[in-house]
Every structure is written in C-alpha cells, then in structure tokens.
Amino acid sequence: MSAAVDTNASYLTATRGWKSWAYTLDHKRIGMMYLFGILGALLLGGAFALLVRAELWSPGHTIAGKDAYNKFFTLHGAVMVFLVIIPGLPAALGNMILPIQLGAPDVxxxxxxxxxxxxxxxxxxxxxxxxxxxxxxxxWTFYTPYSLQTQTAVIPAVLGAFVLGFSSIFTGLNFLVTIHKFRPKAMGWFQMPLNLWALYSTALMQVLATPVLGITLLLLFVERFMHIGIFDPNLGGDPVLFQHFFWFYSHPAVYIMIVxxxxxxSEIxxxxxxxxxxxxxxxxYSSIALALFSFLVWGHHMFVSGQSKLANMVFSALTFSVGIPSAxxxxxxxxxxxxxxxxLQTPMLYALSFLIxxxxxxxxGIFLAILSIDVQLHDTYFVVAHFHYVMMGSTLIAFIGALHYWWPKVTGKMYPERVARVAAIGVFIGFNLTFLPQFVMGSRGMPRRYWDYDPEFQIFHxxxxxGAFLLGLSLFGVVCYLMWSLKYGTKAPxxxxxxxxxxxxxxxxPTVFNFPEPPEIHELYNYDDLEELPEGGWVRKPSTGAKSSSGH
Amino acid sequence: MSQPHDDHHDDHGHQSRFIQHHYDDAQHQFDSGKLGIWFFLVQEILFFSALFVAYILYRHHHPEIYAYAHHYLDVKWGAINTAVLIVSSLSAAWAVRCAQLAQRRGLIACLVITIVCALGFLGIKTIEYSHKIHEHILWGKYFDPCVASAGNHLLNKGNNCPGVKTSVVWDGKAGKAKSGCLEGNYDQNPAEPGIQGKCEVIEVVGANRRPIEACEEVPGKSGGHGKPAKFPCYELALNPHVCPAGPAAMVLYGDHGHHGGAIEVRCDAVPAPAAPADAFADPAHVPTTGERTFAQHKAKSKHELAHEFASGPPPEHTNMFFSIYFAMTGLHGIHVLVGVFVFIWLLWRAIRGDFTPDYFGPVDYAALYWHLVDLIWIFLFPLLYLIH
Incomplete structure (x- = not known):
C-alpha cells in the first residue's frame, strides 16, 4: 500500500477500485471476498439439493433420470463440502475476525x-x-474403483478439490502462526476468546489432515490419467486403501467444519x-481434544468395507470417545x-438452533458408532440425516449465526432484525422438516443415493x-436481506x-490495520464492564480498568 | 544457529526494507516465518506419508515383488544421488551461515553449488527414468518389459498383449513365431509334440522393440556384450506351451534394429530332470541357459542366485512396485524441481544484495525445505534400492 492510504479510514473505503480488492493484502477484504464466493457457492450447492429433493417427490422419474440424479447429489455434496462449509467459518469469517480478536493488524x-x-x-x-x-x-467421496471407470468429469473435480485442499492448508498455517506470534503479551493462551481456541484447533487439523487428502486426490488423478494402479484392483491395487486415505482426511474434515x-x-x-x-x-481443551480424536476415528466409515473385526472394534470404541468432548x-x-x-436476537436464535x-x-452419531447398529443403518437415510444434522444443522447454522453476529462489525450496517428472526425460524423449521423424516426412513431401510423408492417411503420423502424448499427459501431470504442491508441497512454501533x-x-x-491504537486487553466475558446505550449498542463503563495495554 | 542479529532492534531506520509493516521488528518477522515453514514441513511430511503407507502395505502383502523388482533399480545411481543431495544440503546450510554473516560472495557460491547439485540429481534421475522408459519398466498399466510378449499373462493378467509392439504369433509347425499376440495364440496352436525336448529355434518376428541383451551363454551368438540377461529373456521358451519339457531353455533376442527386428528364441534340449509343474511359482529354480540344470543351480553362490532370481519371471503384479517407485520418486523429483526454482530466485536476490544479517529468512526457510527434501530421499533410497 502506498503512503497515501489513510490507515485510520475504514478498510472498506480506504482505497477504491477493483484492483484495490483484487490485490489486497487486508485480511478483512480477503475474508469479505471469500464470503461472497462462499455465498455464491451456497446458492449453487443449495440449487442442487433442491433438484435432489424435487426428484424424490415421487418414486421413479419425477423431474430427472437416474444419471442426472446421481450428478445432482454428487455435485450438491462436492460443492457444499469443499466450497462452502470447509472454508465457510475459518476462511471467510475466521479471516475477518481472528486478527481483530487478537488485537493484531493482520494475519x-x-x-x-x-x-x-x-x-x-x-x-x-x-x-x-x-x-x-x-x-x-x-x-463427493470419489470412491475407487467407480471413480476410475465413470465417464464423468472426475479429473477437473479431483484437481479442484486438490487445489482447494491447499487453500485450506495455507489458511490453517497462517492462523496457527498468527495465534502463536501475534498474541499480545497481555493475552495469555487462556485469555484468548474461545473462538480463537476453536480456530486454532481447526487450523491444526487443516495442516495435519488436508495433505493426506492432497496426496490421495493426486494419486487418484494420476490413476485416471496414467493408470498407475495403486487403487485399481485390475492392476493389483487396493481400492479400500483409497477409502482409508480419504477418510483419514475427511473425518478430520468433519471436525474442521464443526469445531x-x-x-x-461459544461466543454467541x-x-x-x-x-x-x-x-x-x-x-x-475440548476443542483441542476434538482435534486429536478426529485423527483416530476414520475407520468408522469402513465398518462394512471388509475391515478386520479388531479394527472395527477399536474404531468403534474411539468413535464413542468423541462424544466426551462434544458433550x-x-x-x-x-x-x-x-x-x-x-x-433472543438473531445470532442467539441460530445458537439455540445449533444446540438442539x-x-x-x-x-x-453414537448410534452409528455401535457396530451392530451400523451394519443395519449403513448407507441408509439415517446416515444422511445424521451428518446433515452435524454438517448443516450445526455447522451451516453456526455459520449463518456468526454471519449475523459479525455482519455489523465487518460491514458497518445492521441487517433488518425482524425479518432476520422470521428467516431464522424458517431455517429451523425447514431444516428439521427436511431431516427428521429421513431418520425414520433410514431406520426403516431406505437406502441413500437411490433414485427410486418403495411407495411406503413417499410420505417421508x-x-x-x-422442508427442503422452506429451508432453501429462508436461506435465500437471508442472502437477500444481507445484500439489501449493505446499501439500506442502518449504521451499526x-x-x-x-x-x-x-x-x-x-x-x-474496522480501520485498515484494525485498531488506530493498540487496544487494551480487558477481562474476557465480563459483562459487568459494559452498559447498554439507549440508542442501541453497548460501551465500556468509563472506570473499568484495563488489565494492561497491548504489545507483542 | 539462526537468530538474526538484532542490534538495530529499535532503530527502524536501519532495518532491512523487507521487514513488513505488520511485524514489530525483524526478529518478529523472522520468528513468524520460521514457525510457518515448520508447519509447512509438517504438512509436507503428511503429504508424503500416504505414499509411505502404501509402500508398507504392499510390501507387507507382496514381499516377493519388492525382493524381485528392486534389482531393476541401479544402486550405483541411487548412491550417487544420495551423495549429491547430502552435499547440496551442506551447501544450503552453509548458505544460511553466509547470509547471517553478510558474506555475499560465499552466499552466492553456496547457492550455486546447491542449484548445481539439485540439477545433477535431476539429471541422474532422468538417466534412470529413461532407462526404465526404454525397457518399458513403468508403472501400473504400462509395466510391459521387453519380454512381455510371452510374459504378459504371467506379469499381469489385465494387460493383454498391448498391441503390435510386443505381439508375436507362434507358428507351431514351423517352430517359429510370426507377428501377432503370442499369448492369444498358445491356446489355438499349442506347441507341437515334435518340439518337445528338442532344441528348437523360435523366431519372434515383428517385434519392433529394440532387444535388450541376449543371453550371452550361447557362444558366438551373444548380442549383449557378454552381460547376463537383464530381464527374463527366456520367458518365451520357459513357457510350458513352448518348451514343455524345458526347464532349461533360453531365448535369444536378435539384434536387428528397431522395426521388424527378429527375436530368436531357442529352447535348448537339456538332459535334465523334468521341470516341476509350478516352475513359475518358484523363481529360485529358474535356469538361465540350456547348459544348466537345477542341480547346478543349487551349487551356485548366493550372489549368483540372487541375480538369477532377478532374472526370473516376475511375480504377479510386479507393476505395483514400479507404480510406487514412480509415485514416490516422481513426487520427490517435483519437490527437487521446485527447490531448484526457489534457489534460483534466492540466487537472484542474493546477487541483488537483498540479504543482510537482519533479513535472511528466505534463505533459512528454503534451506529447511531443502533438508526435508534431502531427508525424504534418505528414506527413499534404502526403501526402494537396498531391499534384502
């Protein structure tokens, strides 16, 4: 940045023109660009979800054939996992908030x-x-050997996921170093906001797990491209090894989403x-514990893939133990x-939804960790409902909640509170209406990824x-009023x-370097320090003593 | 070892212009970068880890493949490359020291040595790869060594006679093979009884692959400069269909150029004990020439046996060893190549005089990266080349 930039100006307006965004090094602008990209991807992934649900309205052909249906659910999964929920919280909101919560000028x-x-x-x-x-x-799992045989566009998809993996690794690495090296002296590890503990644990998993996905996808790419044979049983390779490698990343990936x-x-x-x-x-500590446990449970995805009984029992037991830090x-x-x-403001509505x-x-998840039950429920809608409750009902809901929580801070504009509450309730009802019936269907034997089904399942579908259309409508409404608020929202305190x-x-x-002066570090979560203003917003009471001033 | 001199800690006027604004000072920037590169190296180790796991898994399941196949790697080149990389690691470490001490010429010299060594490593790797490409000792589907015309069905059932290159037609009456796929023709034209136990010559016509080395034991017919056969050149003849009685047999590749060159295959009659039915399953018992019998083989030295083992028919899925070999060394080679570019960039900056005792982080980080690349090779070399 040139000397002409007023570092005390808002980061949004300190420099202008598309180049000032395209080449920006400001973590808030980068986070903002991520946010818009991710919201776009959310709409795309959501559109595929609605296509899936629309097709399942009736048994047999409703709006699309079998092959199209297979593509709908694959693309829904791939877009949502790789483009939305993995980068959603760390890369978009984490990027905007992490340095500010540390009192640092940047990552x-x-x-x-x-x-x-x-x-x-x-x-x-x-x-x-x-x-x-x-x-x-x-x-979205690219299982071999099918992914070696299908005529669809595996190569660009695998390359895309590979590149996205490195995006995630570099973000994690950046956050780890930022938290280690940019924490003010007055902020010890246990004076960090819990959001930073969570982002730290997440970053640890991003750096440690994602490379394994990287090499796995690279091998899959080479497999398709050059027939190297490591996962191809025709050439002597082992397709289950792919599953092990894939889940060694992708189980931690679930925790990269949820932590x-x-x-x-915790903050909200x-x-x-x-x-x-x-x-x-x-x-x-439970954030760190989840990060550690996440590496030890990948085998629970392979209970019916011919894994040894001993391995099944060990992975089952370890999977139960994940319940402890979560609980x-x-x-x-x-x-x-x-x-x-x-x-009960909007962010809190989302937080309560999350809790439920x-x-x-x-x-x-504990049901599915039980070996005997998993054999029954594996690859049914029960599993689909379970992971949607975690990946969407928890992660995406928290993402939307966090978006409302920090939206005024990063944009300077308030969103319309009343509309937002209605949308939050719509999201909650829509989500549960979508996925609660899937638990019932799954426990009665409706297999996942099927295009057709017995008429007895139709009511649940x-x-x-x-529910899915109500959910889609509510989320679309969220995106719309947030965009509206950028121009018409009231000024945020x-x-x-x-x-x-x-x-x-x-x-x-925030200003270009977040704080015009290094901020004072106050006691965390002490709400007696603050008083509410009649015109909205809160300020620190004049006399509350800062613990000490910042400095690295 | 590598702390920057922070005499000018508080004096921003004297600091390197490469200290970025959001850091407190040079030390802060250096420490952050150092932690970052360490996390990056952890990431790199995990990136390679899956390949090591695949290596361990396949070796555990198929030790015979590894024992067999590693003979096709040249320990000499591997050892030279190990030495080359260790030297480059030393020069990279030395470069860091030079940068710390503001010895610009020393820094430049060390970086040049590192780049030369890295290029040397890649050059040697190219020699090794081109040998393998030439002999079709490649990964997965493309593992199709010179004798594949006959060996295909042994090597790899999924790899049916892949085209004209290795195809031969076996003409039972003439005792000759014409062009076409030998494997496909066994069944239609099984070797005639007349061939049994006799010395027969089979000609493999239409193989446009240059023959490797002939079996030198045939006086006057050696095409291989007196070297022992490198790959199981007797494969054809050993096939029970071709030489049903012949545990002792040999194949001679005629050295007739690239295209349409004839390959002679001889089955030498041997007054030897009959071959066990599963001669293929027991490579240690594979004879190399007509003059030898099983009894003689047992009397051989360990070294000779090991060599013959290497020349025996490959175990099924030998291709997997080379898949892993190429995956591991290929990925490592890409890392070396990246290292070359990084060091060239550093060299350019060193010549420009960017590095000072206050600011030498990039040299340090690149050296750390380079040590890891070196270290991975230190593991790859014994795991791939020195199997016993």
Missing amino acids: AFPKLNLTSFYLWVVGALLLLVAVFTGGLDTG PAMGVI TTTFSRKPIFGYRFIA IKVFNWVSTLYKGDIR MFTIGGLT QLSTV QNPWGGTTLEWDAPTP
Missing part, C-alpha cells in the same frame, strides 16, 4: 492469505468446469446470555444459558422435500451486542 502472512483465496477461486472454477463438462456422479462452529457458538451463547462462559478451560461443550453452553439474561440440532446430530472480545473495541467497520 502473519498476508500474501499467503491472498494466495489461499485465489487457490479457492481456482478450485471453485475447476469444480464449475466439472459441472459443465459432464458433471460428476461418483458421490469453528463450536467456537462461534455467552454474549446473548450476558453471563461469563461456563467452564472456559473445559471448552478450550462437555454442550453441557457448558447449556450451563452458560442457565440463569442468564437471555436476549447438534445434540441430535451428535447422539445419532414428501415431507422432506417440503461499535458494539451492537455487548460483546467483550476485542473486535468490539475496534471501530465499526
């Missing part, structure tokens, strides 16, 4: 950050190439309960609510389809919710 490696973003763009374009050159019908969601839920729950978070250290978090959030002064849906998603973390001490929207 450690701004150029690498921009590189990550452009890698995301390249990966997204490659997936689009796959969509428009024959689609993809392997499922940052837990981070924002305490802020809107006006009460310090209950069990700070337990929540912090610790849920109990702590519920305890935080207890006797709190709960404000994550509990359902988590508990059904129709309920699910109605500096601290609209009365949060205690550092981003609420930064100007709204």
Whole structure:
C-alpha cells in the first residue's frame, strides 16, 4: 500500500477500485471476498439439493433420470463440502475476525492469505468446469474403483478439490502462526476468546489432515490419467486403501467444519446470555481434544468395507470417545444459558438452533458408532440425516449465526432484525422438516443415493422435500436481506451486542490495520464492564480498568 | 544457529526494507516465518506419508515383488544421488551461515553449488527414468518389459498383449513365431509334440522393440556384450506351451534394429530332470541357459542366485512396485524441481544484495525445505534400492 492510504479510514473505503480488492493484502477484504464466493457457492450447492429433493417427490422419474440424479447429489455434496462449509467459518469469517480478536493488524502472512483465496477461486472454477463438462456422479467421496471407470468429469473435480485442499492448508498455517506470534503479551493462551481456541484447533487439523487428502486426490488423478494402479484392483491395487486415505482426511474434515462452529457458538451463547462462559478451560481443551480424536476415528466409515473385526472394534470404541468432548461443550453452553439474561436476537436464535440440532446430530452419531447398529443403518437415510444434522444443522447454522453476529462489525450496517428472526425460524423449521423424516426412513431401510423408492417411503420423502424448499427459501431470504442491508441497512454501533472480545473495541467497520491504537486487553466475558446505550449498542463503563495495554 | 542479529532492534531506520509493516521488528518477522515453514514441513511430511503407507502395505502383502523388482533399480545411481543431495544440503546450510554473516560472495557460491547439485540429481534421475522408459519398466498399466510378449499373462493378467509392439504369433509347425499376440495364440496352436525336448529355434518376428541383451551363454551368438540377461529373456521358451519339457531353455533376442527386428528364441534340449509343474511359482529354480540344470543351480553362490532370481519371471503384479517407485520418486523429483526454482530466485536476490544479517529468512526457510527434501530421499533410497 502506498503512503497515501489513510490507515485510520475504514478498510472498506480506504482505497477504491477493483484492483484495490483484487490485490489486497487486508485480511478483512480477503475474508469479505471469500464470503461472497462462499455465498455464491451456497446458492449453487443449495440449487442442487433442491433438484435432489424435487426428484424424490415421487418414486421413479419425477423431474430427472437416474444419471442426472446421481450428478445432482454428487455435485450438491462436492460443492457444499469443499466450497462452502470447509472454508465457510475459518476462511471467510475466521479471516475477518481472528486478527481483530487478537488485537493484531493482520494475519502473519498476508500474501499467503491472498494466495489461499485465489487457490479457492481456482478450485471453485475447476469444480464449475466439472459441472459443465459432464458433471460428476461418483458421490463427493470419489470412491475407487467407480471413480476410475465413470465417464464423468472426475479429473477437473479431483484437481479442484486438490487445489482447494491447499487453500485450506495455507489458511490453517497462517492462523496457527498468527495465534502463536501475534498474541499480545497481555493475552495469555487462556485469555484468548474461545473462538480463537476453536480456530486454532481447526487450523491444526487443516495442516495435519488436508495433505493426506492432497496426496490421495493426486494419486487418484494420476490413476485416471496414467493408470498407475495403486487403487485399481485390475492392476493389483487396493481400492479400500483409497477409502482409508480419504477418510483419514475427511473425518478430520468433519471436525474442521464443526469445531469453528463450536467456537462461534461459544461466543454467541455467552454474549446473548450476558453471563461469563461456563467452564472456559473445559471448552478450550475440548476443542483441542476434538482435534486429536478426529485423527483416530476414520475407520468408522469402513465398518462394512471388509475391515478386520479388531479394527472395527477399536474404531468403534474411539468413535464413542468423541462424544466426551462434544458433550462437555454442550453441557457448558447449556450451563452458560442457565440463569442468564437471555436476549433472543438473531445470532442467539441460530445458537439455540445449533444446540438442539447438534445434540441430535451428535447422539445419532453414537448410534452409528455401535457396530451392530451400523451394519443395519449403513448407507441408509439415517446416515444422511445424521451428518446433515452435524454438517448443516450445526455447522451451516453456526455459520449463518456468526454471519449475523459479525455482519455489523465487518460491514458497518445492521441487517433488518425482524425479518432476520422470521428467516431464522424458517431455517429451523425447514431444516428439521427436511431431516427428521429421513431418520425414520433410514431406520426403516431406505437406502441413500437411490433414485427410486418403495411407495411406503413417499410420505417421508414428501415431507422432506417440503422442508427442503422452506429451508432453501429462508436461506435465500437471508442472502437477500444481507445484500439489501449493505446499501439500506442502518449504521451499526461499535458494539451492537455487548460483546467483550476485542473486535468490539475496534471501530465499526474496522480501520485498515484494525485498531488506530493498540487496544487494551480487558477481562474476557465480563459483562459487568459494559452498559447498554439507549440508542442501541453497548460501551465500556468509563472506570473499568484495563488489565494492561497491548504489545507483542 | 539462526537468530538474526538484532542490534538495530529499535532503530527502524536501519532495518532491512523487507521487514513488513505488520511485524514489530525483524526478529518478529523472522520468528513468524520460521514457525510457518515448520508447519509447512509438517504438512509436507503428511503429504508424503500416504505414499509411505502404501509402500508398507504392499510390501507387507507382496514381499516377493519388492525382493524381485528392486534389482531393476541401479544402486550405483541411487548412491550417487544420495551423495549429491547430502552435499547440496551442506551447501544450503552453509548458505544460511553466509547470509547471517553478510558474506555475499560465499552466499552466492553456496547457492550455486546447491542449484548445481539439485540439477545433477535431476539429471541422474532422468538417466534412470529413461532407462526404465526404454525397457518399458513403468508403472501400473504400462509395466510391459521387453519380454512381455510371452510374459504378459504371467506379469499381469489385465494387460493383454498391448498391441503390435510386443505381439508375436507362434507358428507351431514351423517352430517359429510370426507377428501377432503370442499369448492369444498358445491356446489355438499349442506347441507341437515334435518340439518337445528338442532344441528348437523360435523366431519372434515383428517385434519392433529394440532387444535388450541376449543371453550371452550361447557362444558366438551373444548380442549383449557378454552381460547376463537383464530381464527374463527366456520367458518365451520357459513357457510350458513352448518348451514343455524345458526347464532349461533360453531365448535369444536378435539384434536387428528397431522395426521388424527378429527375436530368436531357442529352447535348448537339456538332459535334465523334468521341470516341476509350478516352475513359475518358484523363481529360485529358474535356469538361465540350456547348459544348466537345477542341480547346478543349487551349487551356485548366493550372489549368483540372487541375480538369477532377478532374472526370473516376475511375480504377479510386479507393476505395483514400479507404480510406487514412480509415485514416490516422481513426487520427490517435483519437490527437487521446485527447490531448484526457489534457489534460483534466492540466487537472484542474493546477487541483488537483498540479504543482510537482519533479513535472511528466505534463505533459512528454503534451506529447511531443502533438508526435508534431502531427508525424504534418505528414506527413499534404502526403501526402494537396498531391499534384502
């Protein structure tokens, strides 16, 4: 940036022109670009979901044939996983908020950050190439040997996912170094907001797990391109090895999705309960515990893939143990609510939805960890409903909640609160209407990924389809009113919710280097420090003493 | 070892112009970069880890493939490359020291040595690869070594006679093979009884692949400069259909140029014990020439046996060894290539005089990367070349 830039101006307006965005090194602008890309991908992935649900309205042919249906659910999965929920919280919102919560001017490696973003763009374009050159019908998991045989666009899709993996790795690396090296001296590890603990755990998994996906997809690419044979049984290779490699990444990937969601839920729950978070250290440690456990449970995806009995039992037991840190978090959030002064504003509505849906998603995961039950439920709609409760009902809901929580901070505009609450309720009802019937169907034996079904399942499929369209409509409404608010929203106060973390001490929207002066570090989650203004927003009481000033 | 001198810690005026604004000072920038490169290296290790897991898994399931196939890797080139990389690692480390001490010429020299070594490594790798490409000792589907015309069905059932190149037609009456696919023709034209136990000459016509080395044991007919056969050149003749009585047999590749060159295949009659039915399953018992019998083989030295083992018919799915070999060395080679570009960039910056005791992070980080690349090779060399 040249010397002419006013670093005390809002980051949104300090420089102008498309080049000032395309070449920006500002973490907030990069996060904003991610956000728009991800919202676009969300609409695309959502459109595929609605096509899937529309096709399932009646048995047999409704709107599309079998092959088209296979492509719909594959592209829905691939777009949603690789383009939306993995980068959603860390890369988009994490990028905007993480340095500010640390009181830092930027992430450690701004150029690498921009590189990550452009890698995301390249990966997204490659997936689009796959969509428009024959689609993809392997499922988002690219299982061999089918992915070696299908005539659909596996190569661009695999390359896209490979590139997106490196985008994720570099973001994680950047966050790890930023948290290690840019934490102010006055902010010890246990004075960090819980969101940062969650982002740290997530980054750890991104750096440690994603490379294995990278090499696996690279081998798959080489397999298709040069017939190297490592996963091809015709040449002596082992297709189940692909599953092991794939899930060694993709199970942690599920935690890459959920752990940052837990981070924002921790923040929102305490802020809107006006009460310090209950069990700070337990929540912090359980994030790290989830990161560690996530690497030890991949085998539970292969209970029926011919894995040895011993391996099945070990993976089953380890999978149960994941319930412990997850439950610790849920109990702590519920305890935080207890006797709190709960404000039912939009972010809190999403947080409460999260609590309910994550509990359902988590508990059904325990069902699936039981070997004997998993044999029955494997590859049925029960599994589909379970992971949608976690990946969508929890992660995406937390993402939307976090978006509302930080939207005023990063855009400087308030969204229309009343419309937003209606949309939040629509999302909640739509989601549960979509996926609760799927638990029932699955437990009665409806297999996943089937284009056709017995008439006895039709009522459940129709309920699910109605729910999906309500959900789609509500989310589309969310995107619309957020865009509307960019132009017509009222000006946001500096601290609209009365949060205690550092981003609420930064100007709204933040200046180029986030803070004109290094911020003071206050006690975390102490809501007595703040008072509500009659015109909206909160300020720190004049006399509250800062613990100390910042400095790295 | 590599802390920047921070005499000018508080004096921003003297700091390198490469200190970015969001860092407190040079030390802060250096430490951040160092932590970043370490996380990156962890990522790299995990990136390679899947290949190592695949290696371990297939070796565990098919030790015979590894024991057999590694003979086709040249320990000499591997060892030279190991030495080359170790030297380059030393020069890379030395470059860091030179940068710390502001020795610009030393830095440039060390970077040049590193680049030369890296290019040397790639050159040697190219020699090794081109040998293998020439002999069709490649990965997966393309594993199709010179004797594949007959060996295909042994090597790899999924790899049916892949085209004219290796195709031969076996003419039972004439005792000759014409062009076409030998494998496909066994069944239609099984070797006639007349061939049994007799010394027969089979000509393989239409093989346009240059023959490798002939079996030198035939006096006066050697096409291989006196070297032992490199690949199981007797495969054809060993086939029970071709030489049903012949545990002792040989194949001679006529050295007639690239296209249409004839390959002679001889089955030498041997007054030897009959071959066990599963001669193929027991490569240690494979004879190499008509003059030898099983009894003689047992008397051979370990080294000779090992060599003959290497020349025996490949176990099924030998291609997997080369798949893993090419995947691992290929990915490693890409990393070396990236290293070359990084060091050329550093060299350019060093010549420009960018690096000072205050600012030498990039040299340090590149050297760390280079050490990891070196280290991976240190694992690859014994795992692939030195199997016993």
